[in-house]
Amino acid sequence: MTAPTSTTTAVDRVASTLREQILDAQLAAGARLVEADLTTAHGAARHTIRAALRTLADEGLVTIERNRGARVAGLDADAILALYELRAALEVEAAHLALAKHGDRLPPSVHEAAEVLARACKRARPTWPTVSRAHSDLHTAIVRAARSPRIEQVHDRLTAQTRLFLLYVRPYYSFERLGDEHTALIADIERDGPDVLRAHLRAAAGAVFDGAVARERSG
Structure with a gap:
């Protein structure tokens, strides 16, 4: 089995932090998740932020729209x-x-x-x-x-x-x-x-x- 890379670890860390912020109601439905702001806040590379957002999108917690970026998902x-x-x-x-x-x-x-x-x-x-x-x-x-x-x-x-x-x-x-x-x-x-x-x-x-x-x- 291949050992986890530092990038994978960083993705998991950012995804975990954002996940708990969403589920603990610190980030409301519809809130924008701006890559540049997240890069600064988490001290992570932009590709790491994008991968973390994709992970959360797969879980149904984030929506990502072309040319509009990412937002905290809601439930209709x-x-x-x-x-x-x-x-x-x-x-x-x-x-x-x-x-x-x-x-x-x-x-x-x-x-x-x-x-x-x-x-x-x-x-x-x-x-x-x-x-x-x-x-x-x-x-x-x-x-x-x-x-x-x-x-x-x-x-x-x-x-x-x-x-x-x-x-x-x-x-x-x-x-x-x-x-x-x-x-x-x-x-x-x-x-x-x-x-x-x-x-x-x-x-x-x-x-x-x-x-x-x-x-x-x-x-």
């Missing part, structure tokens, strides 16, 4: 619907498999992830980056519990877009509500089956979808 109504449909297909099936493989219970790893999210939401001063990561980790834990490498592989590709989606959920949920709903979700999946997960995903997507449609019409 169509993208929200498509993301919901794919997440529901993957996560609901994963929950089915997880229950079947663990005696109609979700394994300790899922319960532990739910507890981490609940604690993050109930801190005296909860922070969005911590809550966002804990939320993503919980849904990932459900998928991991299925022990299906193919489902995991596809779901992992959605991680960045799922955290981006959560930024759009933020206006509709308090931290307390987000934590409480996910704690109840785990118990409900074990009691009533995986379809409650589909309903959970649908409710969140519906709130954001309605807001996106309203913004598109007003725009």
Whole structure:
């Protein structure tokens, strides 16, 4: 295996920094990502910045348009619907498999992830980056519990877009509500089956979808 080059390392570093700035709401949807400014800010060559932006574009976090440059991506109504449909297909099936493989219970790893999210939401001063990561980790834990490498592989590709989606959920949920709903979700999946997960995903997507449609019409 070829050792990573310094250029590859630099690309990963810049992409990682920009990714977290986007997902932690430090860079808003539509914000311009000017190569010259990023070169200065990150102390990186322009080709490194371009490669990092392409990486983020592949993840759905950045849009790059010819002669217009790069911007932080947003989610329109169509993208929200498509993301919901794919997440529901993957996560609901994963929950089915997880229950079947663990005696109609979700394994300790899922319960532990739910507890981490609940604690993050109930801190005296909860922070969005911590809550966002804990939320993503919980849904990932459900998928991991299925022990299906193919489902995991596809779901992992959605991680960045799922955290981006959560930024759009933020206006509709308090931290307390987000934590409480996910704690109840785990118990409900074990009691009533995986379809409650589909309903959970649908409710969140519906709130954001309605807001996106309203913004598109007003725009």
